[in-house]
Amino acid sequence: METLKVIKIGGNVIDNPAALETFLKDFASIPGAKILVHGGGAIASATLKSMGIEPKMIDGRRVTDAETLKVVTMVYAGLINKNIVAALQKYGCNAAGLTGADCNAIVSRKRPATPIDYGFVGDVERVNADAFAMFLAAGVTPVVCAINHDGKGTLLNTNADTVASAVAAAMSKSYETQLVMCFEKDGVLYDKDDPESVIAAIDAPLFETLKADGRVAAGMLPKLSNAFDAIKSGVKSVVIKNSAKILEEASGTTIK
């Protein structure tokens, strides 16, 4: 089985032009089949504000009304996605930017309006592995933003972490797939105040212990749940690591 890396980057890289450039140069040099999934960062909120629209958040999640959907589509699928693709081309990586609508790659379902109406927000329903396989077979690296569609003509804003794990899960039927979740720290820290306390590997029992201890940063828990879900869906391994260290195979926290 051919190996595949699905690598996800978020706002900490997207919002820092120098870090993004370094990351993309590193990413371009990774050999073999790979897929990049990117989040949005702060540019969407800044763009909304420049247009006089106040970003709405509930419990840290963006409420995507019709105007906000237009702006996140512009920023994620246009500005960020196409600049990443152009930069990867410069570094010799033949890339193609995708939303879930392109090639019908990812179909989402609009989240129910109760108890909280998040607007045009989707939950991933189905990943079309054949669409991604077409690009990979041609030596093209898909660059995926977290805008999907419902198959009925409506675009939906989706969480980039769950897009990355859904893509990795779908591809694991045909590829030995590693999911790499990048962020600003070197891995999952045993003590959130000690940047060197990286836990090399976490299995299910240790995850239960860490949850009970309350030592792991709260924001890390959904990422870890997501990682275990990916493993259950057939992904070979999940690594949580620093986006500045993607070429260092030994770095980060491996989930198994």
Added chain:
Amino acid sequence: METLKVIKIGGNVIDNPAALETFLKDFASIPGAKILVHGGGAIASATLKSMGIEPKMIDGRRVTDAETLKVVTMVYAGLINKNIVAALQKYGCNAAGLTGADCNAIVSRKRPATPIDYGFVGDVERVNADAFAMFLAAGVTPVVCAINHDGKGTLLNTNADTVASAVAAAMSKSYETQLVMCFEKDGVLYDKDDPESVIAAIDAPLFETLKADGRVAAGMLPKLSNAFDAIKSGVKSVVIKNSAKILEEASGTTIK
């Protein structure tokens, strides 16, 4: 040789939601290999204004400074392109939205800053026919916006008419290619004030006569020059027609 239609739509369709929806429904039903190229319309200027940026034009052409490039990338490659793709998916046409950066499909050269500095504006240098052929072979319809790249990491804003004819010319090596340029009239009018005076066919000598006469609308002349260039580059036929009549094979003006 398999046949291919390269169909170009501009602002008159993009700016009219009802006309766009009808066009996309019609387009989705066209059998066989096809590529859609779309322009930008008035949304980019409206978005610039909503962000407090005054659109700059010289002789009817947009000056694309760094901020304007960001906005046209957002609007053309994000908002317009992805909504077209989602609508085509709804109508059963498996589409994929592309800039020239995606799959390195279209490489442009930044236009020299003299005599007029149009900023980040490109002229098409090379179309990668293999990139389009990959999609067509998989039954996927490319939807192309007029944002290209220079291969060195910079996106460039390009004229959609010339993108359409360059794509048609490149594809004509492997496909019997028809280029369809859609606009708001039924074809090239012999008398610009008489909407029924459509000229069914124009060859090179008639084009010279029409130019000398001065009866054809001035805005039509670059479209016709562009069409003759496409024919010289191997495109089988060019049809200039109403975007509301793409399913009527006999309508419009054929260039030969």
